[in-house]
Amino acid sequence: MRRRSERPPVWSYWVVLPTLLLLWAVIAQGLNSSLLPSPMTVLETLMQESASGELWRHLGATLARVLVAFVLAMGLGTVIGLVMGRSLRANALFDPLLVLLLNLPALVTIILMYVWFGLVEVAAVMAVVINKVPNVAVTIREGARSLDHRLEEMATVYRFSRWQRLTEVWAPQLFPYLMAATRGGLALIWKIVLVVELLGRSNGVGFQLHLAFQVFDVAAILAYSLAFVAVVQLIELALLQPLERRASRWRQREVAHA
């Protein structure tokens, strides 16, 4: 059951990304237009925004929204997915709703939330959560359906408590699905949060992008985007990967018998 590493080797990042940067610098040099500022200009903008504290304030606001929306969406989605995966009746009840929500454009939810509840924080976060919950639920439902019935029987015979069943039998089996939902979740949520901010908030990276767009300040747009990509990567490297390694340690052990 050992899984092959799906990530490309580290050196590929050190080749592809600098090449891209070089290409960008050359083209910017050639065009000499404010519509494509050079990497140095973007870096200067980034330093300025960082020094003034604006960058951190807006990044913080966006991250706070991402965090709240993520926790709510994962919690709700996991519960709904588990119930749907374990009960045919619940699945029959929720499945049409899920199909509807999965096909609803994020923009529609955002506009409706703002129209119905006003341009307030709760509406912004709700819009993100409503967009994400169906994805989490679908992923966790797959996990709940694939739970090993033989271990269920074992847990019944050995009279596991409800809590033991959840933590000892279900959680390790659901972990890959939770990780998949987390990965996809973060990627989707931070994109939607930017749109939500662009449409109706007065802080956050999305709001800054909106301002920069109005004056065609491409350097600011790129500076804020790159800063955000860096933060997302940092979360991936510092939080998600160590967590995944830790929880899948039991798969990697060497075999003891000959």
Added chain:
Amino acid sequence: MLEIRIRREASGHSILGDIQASVAPGDRICLLGPSGTGKTTLLNAIAGLDHSMAEESILGRDRLRVGYLFQEHRLLPWRTLNANLKLAGASEREAERLLSQVGLSGYGHYLPDQLSLGMTRRAALARCLAVKPDLLLLDEPFASLDPVIVGELKARISAILSDRPGMAMICVTHDGNDAAALANRLWYLEGRPARLRWDGAVHSQASTSALMSRLRGVAKAV
């Protein structure tokens, strides 16, 4: 201590037919029969895992502690042997003692997937004992093991049984020799839907073999 009453569904494709039997403390029953008859289904019904029967009552089960050795080890693969035994109710010290009883001293910190089939089966047997069972259910305990290991495992189960005179055992097997080695009573399950064709004492290997061939003969005649 256990009263089994299973009634067949009137218009169903149930595997088990009408079955009535009782199990007393200290009974060592071997459940024999052709493959695919429903031996495992009956064991599951006794353990309370199968509810497909129209009318099924296993009187007395709720009061019993049951240890069930499944065909697969069904240990939690993400937990060590010690942790698996503790989840079944053993203390740290009991877990170590039980593991040494099945010949796995020092393996408490291993994960199930690090061990061989024979070892995981013994670990699963230790877990059966961790619940201090009144009733031990064994489903094909000797399947897919090589003969040397089978002999060793048989000796261990015999020792476990003689240590616990009050414990009842039901052991599914298709080998009459197992019955002679471990059992004092024999159930023969056969037919579709399956019924108990025979419920009687076991005396010796010779008589068991004779009985087995007679039962098989009956099966062919019917």
